Amino acid sequence: MKKSLVLAMAMALGVTASAYAANPFSDVPAGHWAYDSINKLAAAGVIEGYGDATFGGDKLMTRYEMAQIVAKAMAKGANVDKLAAEFADELDNLGVRVANLEKKADNVKITGEARYRYWDNDYNKKADKSTDALRSRIWVKGAVNDDWTYTAMLENIQTFQHDNAGEETTKFQRAYVNGKLGGVAVQAGRYGFTDFTGGNIYDTRMDGGQVAYGKDVKLTLGAGKAADAAFAKVAKNDGSKADNLYYANLAGKVGVVDANVGYYKFEDVTTLSDDDSIWTVGVAFPVLKDLKLGATYLASDYDKNNADDDGYVVSLDYKGAKAGVAGSWGLFAKYYDQGVGTYIAHTMNGQCGEFGIAEDGFKGYQVGANYTFAKNIVGQVEYYDLEAKEGSKEAKTFYGQVNFMF
Structure with missing residues (x-):
């Protein structure tokens, strides 16, 4: 046999x-x-x-x-x-099992990135303060069903040149679900939230949820707990997390112009005020081939000490490095004029708040470039020249990074 x-x-x-x-x-x-x-x-x-x-x-x-x-x-x-x-019966059972195993194998996707970062800061004309670090992130995404997914992210940071040289932290930084309820897109859990101005107000984690409806014109509503503010001078000085964050944004396209209107309310977030509400209006449109101009106006309700409580950001972007296209590159520039209360955890890599400018409001510029050295290996350099809107504080920062994606 x-x-x-x-x-x-x-x-x-x-x-x-x-x-x-x-x-x-x-x-x-x-x-x-x-x-x-x-x-x-x-x-x-x-x-x-x-x-x-x-x-x-x-x-x-x-x-x-x-x-x-x-x-x-x-x-x-x-x-x-x-x-x-x-063996028809056994094959029928085996076919079900094999199909389930194959579906399960494709159900979870693991991706990641390793980013080497270097800062060189000149704060108030004092001695330079340089720092470099390696940040590694592992992303896991699994399909719950045809409409829902779960995403998680584990992050490890190792510092090199620093007062705490050799310090290493590993944290479970993201855990959230995405799905649909009828025609409404839902996101809930601990997710990264970059405000709709591109991070000029807030760009870090939050614990909460948001819903979005629409395609050509989209309304997004969200609420939750904000993470610690990126700037120590703005964050609550007792080391606790910020309190509630609520936001709403309406975005659409008019011809070649992308436009949005937003509202953000932070409760008990800053040392400056118990609450801070910020309204924004922004537009972006092409002015030449591969060249895009953007402008955002921000207004807060901070009205203490006669401080400037509104501001604007103007940006220019030319082309842009694409991770999948070796040799692709881009240039970018921004000019900031932001009063106190118009930012909580700014996206800028220069981290002006660490050097005493954030609590006074700031203005200045950023220029930068990025380039794809090989597929999924992208480098970027940035330079910031910023000064406080009140007083004589200033900060100049060079920032560079190389990102490996896998």
Whole structure:
């Protein structure tokens, strides 16, 4: 029975006896009558043997094991109709199991990035303060069903040149779901939130949820708890997390112009005021081929100490490095004039707040460039020249990074 079965299966796959000379199983000697057929079936992936590198030719085979072999042979195009009919029930069960396993294998996607970052800061004309670090992130995304997904992110940061040189932190930084309820897109959990001005107000984590409706004109509403503000001078000085954050944004396109109107309310976030509400209006449009101009106006309700409570940001972007296209590149520039209360955790890599400018409001410029050295390896450099809107504080920062994506 076994002899005829092995020969029949090998013939169905078109075995040529000398095609595979290597011996994958220690208990099948070269002179064995089934040597060539077994080698062919093993090379084709139809049979696998046992974990100890043996074929186990003397062992009795279960119907389920036989059904596995038949299924693999059928997948290779073998004509095994009689065997398929004999093991129809087992193949039906196996087919369900294989389909589920294949679906499960494709259900979870793991991606990541490793970013080397370097800062060189000149604050108030004092000695330079340089810092470099390696930030690694692992992203896991799984399909819950056809409409819902789960995303998580683990982050590790290792500092090098710093007062805390060699310091390392590893945190579970993201865990959220995305899905649809009717025509409404839903996101909930701990997610990264970049405000709709491009991060001129807030760009870090939050614990909460948001809903969005519409395509050409989209309304987004969100609420939750803000993470610690990026700027120590603006964050609550007791080390606790910020309190509630509410936001709403309406975005659409008029001809070639992208426009949006937004509202953000932070409760008990800053040392300056218990609450801070910010209104924004923004537009972006092409002015030349590959050149885009953007402008955002921001107004807060901070009205203490006669401080400037509104501001604006103007940006220019030319082309842009694409991770999948080696040799692609881009240039960008921004001019900031932001009063106190118009930002909580700014997206800028220059981190002006760490150097005493944030609590006074600031103005100045940023210029930068990015370039794709090879597929999924992108470098970027930025330079900031900023000064406080009140007093003589200033900060100049060079920032560079290389990002490896996988």
